[in-house]
Amino acid sequence: MSHDALKLVTIGGGSSYTPELIEGYIKRREQLPIKEIWLVDIEAGMEKLKIVGAMAQRMVKAAGLDWEVHLTLDRQAALKDADFVSTQFRVGRLPARIKDERIPNYYGLIGQETNGAGGIFKAFRTVPVILDIVADMKRLCPQAWLINFTNPSGMITEAIRTYGHWDRVIGLCNVPVMAMLSEPELIGKTLDQLTYKFAGIDHFHWHRVWDESGQEVTMTIIDKLFGDNDAGLPTNIFDVPFFKDQLAAMRMIPCGYHRYYYRQEEMTAHGLAEYRENKTRAQQVTQIEEELFELYRDPELDYKPKQLAERGGAHYSDAACEAIASIYRDKKTHMVVSTLNQGSVPDLPSDHVVEVSAQIGAAGAVPMAFGHFQPAERGWLQLMKNMELVIVEAAVTGDYGLALQAFTMNPLIPSGATAKRVLDELLIAHQAYLPQFADKIQALIAAGIMVQDTVAAELSEVTQVVSD
Template identity: 70%
Template sequence: MEKKPVKIVTIGGGSSYTPELMEGFIKRYDELPIKEIWLVDIEDGKEKLEIVGTMAQRMWDASPYDVKVHLTLDRREALKDADFVTTQFRVGLLNARVKDERIPFSYGMLGQETNGAGGIFKAFRTIPVILSIVEDMKELCPNAWLINFTNPSGMVTEAVMKYGKWDKVIGLCNVPVGAMMKEPETIGKTLDQLTYKFAGLNHFHWHKVFDENGQEVTQQIIDAMYEGKDGGIPANIHDIPFFKEQLDQMQMIPCGYHRYYYRQEEMLKHGLEEYNTIGTRAQQVKQTEEELFELYKNPDLDHKPEQLAKRGGAHYSDAACETIASIYANKNSHIVVTTRNNGAVPDLPADSAVEVSAFIGTTGARAIAFGPLQPAERGWLQCMKNMEWCVEEAAVTGDYGMALQAFILNPQIPSGETAKRVLDELLLAHKKYLPQFADKIAQLEAEGVTIKDDVARELTEKGL
């Protein structure tokens, strides 16, 4: 039976990543016949939506396929009868990320988009929005799949399942894609000769690799990493080597983000140096964004520019588009996703969200069993997952005590009075996007709490 053409809605459609998403859909059109694409954004993102949306249509016009790209600020208009909804939005735009990074750094602790205090607050802002999207989907496109790329992807995806009661959701990240694109060549192999097995959480996973004969080659790749070969570390992570003795012992390859935990001292030092000189990663990315959108304005540009690879989310389309195509065509492709555990990682409850290798088909993700972890990795995993649960509950309920619990549990946040001060300043800085914490924010304002970092304070005073 011939399947119907597909309607895709992308929320956060004004993102600089959208051209890569279009490229992925164009490449897969023969197996994923798209009828229409709707790009959705908010009023503050209208200009970028129009720029990138016009470019997206140029990309389709330059292809052999007749696909219409619709632009709208009305989410509900777009969602009606959608087949797939992808999410790539940033609540508060890049200015919110600037504050997430600078406020912790101003007190000598890590400021980072998905780790530490900044990652917690990104979840606080994002989870209520994703849950409101799910409510609209229940009414307007109850059979659609939600493909989430919005960070922190693991927590956002788990909140959809746990609090949104929506099972047709898959969370994605480009980090495993980068590893699988680069690691095979370090040992003279191609990806189709290797089998990858991932297990852990979003931005906190490990993986093993096997060759075409079923022999494990993880150690060979580890050895190659210390011979100067590129293992696919994301562009946004400072490349400080792991201790080789640690990797030799665990016999697994950690995610690039593990540097914030395994080499915390060095990563914090590097982050503070940038904070005090050229600015944090968000401030650097703002410049890259401006350059990209200037390129996107070019009426002759009808393909993804190479400069997009400078953004930390390069290769997004390889994950998002392949996932959608695999669901639509029941391809059973191997993709690393955030999905329900169901025993794949026995060190965590079956109903928790994990990032694992999975086969993707019409019924969604079928997680591949990884097995129990060793004590060190199991300890890290269980600590981080319990921290995530505290974050998710605080995001939904606005419980300040639970937010404080998350801060105290997080390995990037030294517990004590300073941690509480950073929590309070971030609440004030993001007041506009945290209605669930309104009572506590009002109390902090009445007490005269102010923001220490000049840049973050100025952005907040300007309502940005």
Template identity: 70%
Template sequence: MSKGLKIVTIGGGSSYTPELVEGFINRYEELPIKEMWLVDIEEGKDKVNIVAEMAQRMWDNSPYDVKVHTTLNRKEALKGADFVTTQFRVGLLNARVKDERIPLSYGMVGQETNGAGGIFKAFRTIPIILDIVEDMKKLCPDAWLVNFTNPAGMVTDAVIRYGKWDKVIGLCNVPVGAMMAEPKLLDKTADELIYSFAGLNHFHWHRVHDLKGNDVTSDIIDKMYDNDSGIPANIHDIPFLKEQLKQMNMIPCGYHRYYYRYEEMLDNLLKDYNDPTKGTRAQIVKQTEAELFELYKDPNLNYKPQQLAERGGAYYSEAACETIASIYANKNTHIVVSTKNNGAVPDLAPDDVIEVSAYVGASGAKPIAFGSFQPAERGWLQLMKNMELCVEEAAVTGDYGTALQAFIMNPLIPSGETAQRVLDELLIAHKDHLPQFAEKIAELEKSGITVKDEVARELK
């Protein structure tokens, strides 16, 4: 494409965008971008303008002539796009505060992509991503959709299953973090190790071999108990039970702590929730983000600030930009992605979207066979995937019974009347972004149900 590439980023006003720009600048020689379009909504207008000005300064500080555009009109941006990246948050950070605080007010895990909060993020996000796909079918039918919007696995699955759009790859920075941190534990570099990932987004495991084919997973497990193992900034550093990891001979992702160390993780979340000087992770992120945007306003800032790593999105560009470069240049790079299973994990259906090691090239992601899991991990995987499928169906149909099924299946939500109460409160709290549940929400409000948590109740 000698004309140069058109990249569209939906949710362009995100504080993550400088990560993306840095990644594109570093790869320009293999990814000749001509224009970047940053798309946002009216509520994000100020932020997207701040980010766009900074992004333009970053490009102007590089040797490359790239123009950054902003728009609140998604269709204007999508016309003729080559790649579309998505990193939006329906309801902004106030919605995340509700996702965390309402479950915690009932003594259950409140987290962005896990438990009740993760389910509701999917309820709000999936209808929007499907609308985006419909626009892409008309305006840029040859474009690739690269999704970073959480919960990335469910969102990507919904794009394929309900949107009927196969040119999509879901991404997460968690595997990148592991592959950057773990080699140091063995005094090696990443290119001296072979990684094999499989599972679901925020619910995967991995094995590691050296270049002679020796399994060094157990060696890394031993070292993990003395060193930094690349845990994301938004997860409490509670060690896994070593005997469990040794038995499975795999390394779980950081988010497995919510399932393998439920009591300890919940205890930490509740301490933060009950501490008025701290609050939940979303409340901390709101402060971090406000500080970042003050930095971004600086007319002399033309590079990604170090503080962005504290936001929890470190290495985003490594995943997103490398994926786009690999598709464009047919590099067949090893990247951990959310894509169709196609037999890589026989424990799940071929059409199920999984997070897996894959070779990414011009035809998309080709998952690398991982094989079947042992009974413990197989049981977790099948439960979680089927729970996700219920979430997706409820997000598309607005069926309350299906939403309740997902809540009762989820291991982080104790089943019973309290689970239903949390479901009902979250529906009411997010009513402006859940038109598919409008009839049920009206019924709940008529019955007198209100949001218990005062902070969540006051947020608009």
């Protein structure tokens, strides 16, 4: 890529994460000859876009840069001749996330943003929107790279490749970044002294680590992770320790989200306790979000406030900036990304998306070989990946039977009448964002199905879609 005046576009520009994105660009000013940054949102997100956009303009000005920061609701104008497009939106905003958490909770199930029933519905709402964006990119910026950190990132990247037929895409997650930032000091090392290898799928990966002499130090890190240390754990995950004997058997470090599967009983109990107090994670985040935008309104604020770290997605945006700089400069940086498998994880098909260590450069992501998993991890991974494929197909086709299949496969949803009830209520609660399921939703409403959780039922009156 030889452009010397880059046009960067962020869809979901009114997100509370945008200041971190701008900070990341400013930090890489020597690497990226930026001319224009376009922050795009939709009508319902206009107020947030104006607040965070004005702050972005102040940050650029404070850095002494002459970049143009455009705020727009016109996605087509923004995408025209773009070089890089990043996506950070939430269909249905935080009220949708509250419903994703509270409706399963009402029936005693885990309610979580990217796992279980809530994660499935986040994909159902998001996949049609991302495919629309890809269709626009094919017309307006066919040479652009799409850097996605809209969750569930792995499934969204899968949809982009399999159904959008768009190859110039990289999916990002902050969880591996946090592990690599926090673990080295546990064993008295710096990151540049260690070699990391990650493999799996988004929010369901494992990693191993070697030191500069070639010795594997995975178990040394595992030893240090026990006790009072929750190194690298995202703020949105309750810290129930893994069983040490289990980690000793797998000889790998699971990501924080594995707690929902390896300690499902305890994680469910904690989630239900929060639910009973009207403090689900989405409700907590709504409060944090309001406080952040109150800060962003300050006309003197021209830097990213420390409170953003509490939001739960720290380092996402910086990872996006690094991916863009690595592609543009052909840096061949090691990053952990969602990309086409191409044999790096031989236990999964080579033509589907995995999350792996990869070299990021002008050719995009070149995945590093990880090799076979042991039977326990192989079994988990094959189940979870095949469930993802079912979810994405259901999101594209609106096939209710496939949606029920996904619910039946999911380890966090006991199969049976309750699973079907949760599926039906979530369909009704999110009907404004699920046109592909419209006929089935009308049939369910006609049959008298209603959302039972009172908070979720009230929010279901609200119909708006904007950035997270």
